[in-house]
Amino acid sequence: MPKLSQRAERMPASPIRKLVPYAVQARDRGIKIYSLNIGQPDIETPQVGLDALKHIDRKVLEYSPSDGLPSYRNKLVGYYARFGIDLSPENIIVTTGGSEALQLAFPSCINPGDEIIMTEPTYANYISFAMQAGVKVRPIKTDIRNGYALPSVEDFEALIDERTKAILICNPNNPTGYVYTKEEMMRIRDIVKKYDLFLFSDEVYREFHYTDEPYVSALHLEGIEENVVLIDSVSKRYSECGIRIGAVITRNMQLRNAMMKFAQARLSPPLLGQIVAEASLDAPKSYMEGIYEEYIERRNLLVNGLNKIPGVYSPMPNGAFYTMARLPIDDCDRFCEWLLREFSYEGETVMFAPGSGFYTNPEDGRDQVRMAYVLKKEDLARSLVILEKALEAYPGRTER
Structure with missing residues (x-):
């Protein structure tokens, strides 16, 4: 077959979506996934x-x-x-x-x-x-x-x-x-x-x-x-x-x-x-006010919870609905894939975006993941429990 372009070969895969096939396989096995990998809000459209x-x-x-x-x-x-x-x-x-x-x-x-x-x-x-x-x-x-x-x-x-x-x-x-x-x-x-x-x-x-x-x-x-x-x-x-x-x-x-x-x-x-x-654009003012307060509550729950997990650090973000978290792991790509392919806690797991994909040099951000707090607070709380259990079990855990 004809050779693909150099540009196509160099084009990076999306760090946000490249793990989707593993998520599909996990769901096929009956695993429930809390998806914090993508900025898809669960808030209702106006x-x-x-x-x-x-x-x-x-x-x-x-x-x-x-x-x-x-x-x-x-x-x-x-x-x-x-x-x-x-x-x-x-x-x-x-x-x-x-x-x-x-x-x-x-x-x-x-x-x-x-x-x-x-x-x-x-x-x-x-x-x-x-x-x-x-x-x-x-x-x-x-x-x-x-x-x-x-x-x-x-x-x-x-x-x-x-x-x-x-x-x-x-x-x-x-x-x-x-x-x-x-x-x-x-x-x-x-x-x-x-x-x-x-x-x-x-x-x-x-x-x-x-x-x-x-x-x-x-x-x-x-x-x-x-x-x-x-x-x-x-x-x-x-x-x-x-x-x-x-x-x-x-x-x-x-x-x-x-x-x-x-x-x-x-x-x-x-x-x-x-x-x-x-x-x-005609959505009532109360619509945006409600979302604003909801995201502040979600942010506080997630980031404060992350910083209570041993070895984890996340600064408190002042906008959007994402946070970057530093984890005690050897390789974020391996960890995020492992969460979907090999790990579950009580039939559930979590999905994050590997931090390496947010840098031009993929060797950077290897101990980081991006999390989107786009799920309801009960789901974020459960995600924190699963993450802590995952870090305890992950074979590539590092000590800080």
């Missing part, structure tokens, strides 16, 4: 969104415009205004999830062979999207010991050369749950302005921000208005992962027009998803 889906009365399910339904983009302007972000509909291109937003932005901003700086650990698909675009990732490590705070300006500048074209941040962060302070965001702004870089800011978890400090969006930063590209999605906000609706947003109209060429080439974002997303 009723207004579900009702819109049920009551679609179109006679034809047509293409939407390549930049999205005008009614939805107009309504999004009002949504962003709630956060002090002033936009026009022309600044917004609706995408097939937040993933496609980056797949439009990367080739529009960065040439093959150019470089982008990302903090690590990082959302694994960023690395994949960069590889698809022929872009080299320059990682800048953050440290679990200080909660994954932003590195210094000097650390960033040590990576910047003539091929550096952009910085990418996720705020609140996936996988760490870190939220950048105003001072840190100003530090990023100064670097972007000094070197005239693009700033990609993934703000999918905007509503899940658990500190008293005001949330600072990249679109709040003055002096780099033409440099900022915001990535967004309704997947987590409204528990609508399956409708695949996101957005890429910029005030740089030259860039917007460039991204539209790629958007037109893929025709249009999902029609039915946009209808649901547009209706969901």
Whole structure:
């Protein structure tokens, strides 16, 4: 058969989904799995969104415009205004999830062979999207010991050369749950302005921000208005992962027009998803308030419980619904596979995302896993019991 491309061979498997075959086999054996490996909330979708889906009365399910339904983009302007972000509909291109937003932005901003700086650990698909675009990732490590705070300006500048074209941040962060302070965001702004870089800011978890400090969006930063590209999605906000609706947003109209060429080439974002997303913007305030309080309770239960298990450490995240945990294990990939293939406690086991997949060098993060606190509190409590039993039985346990 013909030989596959080098790009296909280098493309990393998803650390979040690569263990699914083992999970299927475990379930076939009758094992119950508590899935903390993926950010799929168990929170119900807003009723207004579900009702819109049920009551679609179109006679034809047509293409939407390549930049999205005008009614939805107009309504999004009002949504962003709630956060002090002033936009026009022309600044917004609706995408097939937040993933496609980056797949439009990367080739529009960065040439093959150019470089982008990302903090690590990082959302694994960023690395994949960069590889698809022929872009080299320059990682800048953050440290679990200080909660994954932003590195210094000097650390960033040590990576910047003539091929550096952009910085990418996720705020609140996936996988760490870190939220950048105003001072840190100003530090990023100064670097972007000094070197005239693009700033990609993934703000999918905007509503899940658990500190008293005001949330600072990249679109709040003055002096780099033409440099900022915001990535967004309704997947987590409204528990609508399956409708695949996101957005890429910029005030740089030259860039917007460039991204539209790629958007037109893929025709249009999902029609039915946009209808649901547009209706969901009318979800009552109580909907988001309830979710917010629920995630704080889940976070506290999980992270406090983790830190009571001997040899385990997790910093308290201030946003999103993930935490990175350091475990007394020899190899996170081996441990996560072992949990599904060989271990069970009272007919149950747990599923995590191996930490190595959130680093460009897979030898990093070998003693870490990412956990998503997207299950109800009773299930999280049970997961902690199973994890402690698993660590007691794991043949590759290490001592700290």
